[in-house]
Amino acid sequence: MNEFADQERIDPLDQALAAVAQDVQPSRDLWPAIAAALGEPAALRAQTVHHGIASRLWLQLAAGLLLIVASSFTTYFVMQRSQQRDAMLAREEAARQSLQAPALPVMPASFGGTESLGSGYAQARASLDAEFQRRVAALPPTTRTRVQSDLAEVRRTAADIAATLSVHPNHPLLQELLLSTYQSELALLSSVNEMASATETRL
Amino acid sequence: MNMSVSIPSGVLAAALLCCAAIVHAGDKVERTVAAEARGEVAIVNIAGEVFVEGWDRNEVQVSGDLGGDARLDVTSAGGRTSINVINVRGNHTHSATDLKVRVPRDSALSVNTVSADQIIKDCRGAQRLQAVSGTIATEQWEQELEARTISGEVSIRGHDGVAQTTVNTVSGSVSLLGGSTQFAVETVTGDMRIGVRETGRGRIRTTNGELKFTGKLARDGRLEAEAVNGDLDFTLREPVNAQFDVETFNGDIVNCFGPKPVKMREYAPGNALRFTQGAGDARVRVKTLNGGVEICRE
Numbered sequence: 001m002n003e004f005a006d007q008e009r010i011d012p013l014d015q016a017l018a019a020v021a022q023d024v025q026p027s028r029d030l031w032p033a034i035a036a037a038l039g040e041p042a043a044l045r046a047q048t049v050h051h052g053i054a055s056r057l058w059l060q061l062a063a064g065l066l067l068i069v070a071s072s073f074t075t076y077f078v079m080q081r082s083q084q085r086d087a088m089l090a091r092e093e094a095a096r097q098s099l100q101a102p103a104l105p106v107m108p109a110s111f112g113g114t115e116s117l118g119s120g121y122a123q124a125r126a127s128l129d130a131e132f133q134r135r136v137a138a139l140p141p142t143t144r145t146r147v148q149s150d151l152a153e154v155r156r157t158a159a160d161i162a163a164t165l166s167v168h169p170n171h172p173l174l175q176e177l178l179l180s181t182y183q184s185e186l187a188l189l190s191s192v193n194e195m196a197s198a199t200e201t202r203l
Numbered sequence: 204m205n206m207s208v209s210i211p212s213g214v215l216a217a218a219l220l221c222c223a224a225i226v227h228a229g230d231k232v233e234r235t236v237a238a239e240a241r242g243e244v245a246i247v248n249i250a251g252e253v254f255v256e257g258w259d260r261n262e263v264q265v266s267g268d269l270g271g272d273a274r275l276d277v278t279s280a281g282g283r284t285s286i287n288v289i290n291v292r293g294n295h296t297h298s299a300t301d302l303k304v305r306v307p308r309d310s311a312l313s314v315n316t317v318s319a320d321q322i323i324k325d326c327r328g329a330q331r332l333q334a335v336s337g338t339i340a341t342e343q344w345e346q347e348l349e350a351r352t353i354s355g356e357v358s359i360r361g362h363d364g365v366a367q368t369t370v371n372t373v374s375g376s377v378s379l380l381g382g383s384t385q386f387a388v389e390t391v392t393g394d395m396r397i398g399v400r401e402t403g404r405g406r407i408r409t410t411n412g413e414l415k416f417t418g419k420l421a422r423d424g425r426l427e428a429e430a431v432n433g434d435l436d437f438t439l440r441e442p443v444n445a446q447f448d449v450e451t452f453n454g455d456i457v458n459c460f461g462p463k464p465v466k467m468r469e470y471a472p473g474n475a476l477r478f479t480q481g482a483g484d485a486r487v488r489v490k491t492l493n494g495g496v497e498i499c500r501e
Contacts, residue, residue, distance in 0.1 A: 139317075139335060139336065139353075140317070140318050140335075140336050142336065142354070143318070143335060143336035143353060143354040146353075146354040146373075146374045147353055147354060147373055147374070149374070150373050150374045150391045150392055153391065153392060153410065153411060154391060154410055157410055157411075157431050157432070161431070161492065164452075168471045168472075171452070171468075171471055171473070173450050173451075173452055173473060173490060173492075174452060174492075176490060177429070177431060177452075177490065177492050180408065180429060181410065181431060184389075184391065184408070184410055187371070187389070188373055188391060191351060191353065191371060191373065192353055192373070195315075195333050195335050195351060195353060196335060198315050198333060
């Protein structure tokens with residue numbers, strides 16, 4: 001019962017709030033300015049709005065264009081790097097496979113006159129030629145002359161084909177015939193060496 | 204040391220050697236040794252001539268005229284008979300020795316000569332013949348034959364039978380007629396005349412030699428020819444059933460079978476002829492640099 005009696009009692013703060021004024025009068029009349037603003041021409045407002053819309057469209061267009069360009073460059077760089085990476089991986093794989101694969105025999109030949117003969121070929125040829133010079137000196141003079149003439153002919157032929165091949169470097173027939181002529185030269189040298197030694201040891 | 208003793212001994216020895224040489228010089232010799240029917244006979248002669256003939260005895264008989272500085276060494280053991288003409292003075296000046304050797308007909312034969320011609324008849328075993336500055340003339344039956352010369356012609360007459368023939372000359376011509384179905388012929392400057400009955404496998408190569416080929420291609424036969432400067436002529440016996448692949452760099456191509464050669468490249472020399480005649484079972488492949496090629500039927 002006492003609680004109800006306390007609530008019914010008037011609070012001093014409420015009394016102070018009730019004493020505050022409910023509205024404030026402006027120091028001047030604001031309506032004329034508001035009415036002038038409301039009376040502004042519609043075309044002017046429309047132009048302002050249109051200008052704003054156009055500016056936004058241009059900005060959007062520029063932004064889109066920038067986005068397209070940026071994404072294109074991004075795609076290009078990503079693809080470029082990807083291709084480079086693929087190429088690098090392919091090269092590494094090829095190098096790895098070439099290391100694992102058995103070595104192919106070197107084909108000694110001078111194609112086109114710009115490449116020197118393989119060192120193995122050159123050594124074999126020099127060795128055969130040195131022995132040939134010893135063997136041929138022991139042959140009868142007439143035979144020696146003919147053999148030396150034939151060897152010179154084979155070498156001249158090889159030089160001619162090599163010279164022609166330098167003019168037509170990708171001609172398969174010339175390559176084939178040049179290789180064959182080199183083989184003929186080696187066959188001639190080894191044939192003379194073998195046959196001369198076969199009879200010489202029996203002297 | 205002991206010069207007073209050794210000089211008379213040396214003089215005596217020289218006198219004896221001289222007498223021995225006189226005994227051999229220009230002597231007619233004849234030796235006969237037992238041999239196997241299918242054994243091997245090896246002959247070496249420096250200068251002169253070697254004539255070998257097959258017979259039906261199991262003996263090797265050697266006869267001939269020895270040159271002035273030569274002696275004859277004949278040995279036979281283990282199925283192999285060796286006949287060596289040895290130069291007594293050991294230098295490279297030789298007087299000619301002519302030998303006539305009879306061997307069992309089916310013997311394998313090996314002959315090496317220098318400045319000596321070889322003539323071989325009725326020897327039916329395998330033959331391996333080499334001549335430096337000398338010709339080779341032989342016959343071939345069913346066994347393989349290899350002939351090589353440096354500055355010497357090779358002539359082979361083949362008889363019926365499947366055989367393999369290999370000929371290699373440096374500057375000597377080659378004549379291979381009859382018989383062989385498989386052959387490989389190579390020359391540097393020598394010309395080649397090949398007239399085999401039927402070609403199963405043939406390979407021809409020359410640097411500056413010329414070729415005249417006559418023959419029939421076997422079914423599924425293969426014939427390959429290559430020349431740098433020489434002309435290659437083929438006369439083929441009917442029926443011709445082959446695929447042809449001919450190519451030259453500068454040479455002309457004549458084809459009696461009809462199809463014409465075509466230029467291979469716009470900016471480089473080169474003519475090619477590729478065609479099929481008949482069933483096309485066999486293959487003919489020809490390559491030259493400057494040599495011409497002619498293909499005709501007989």
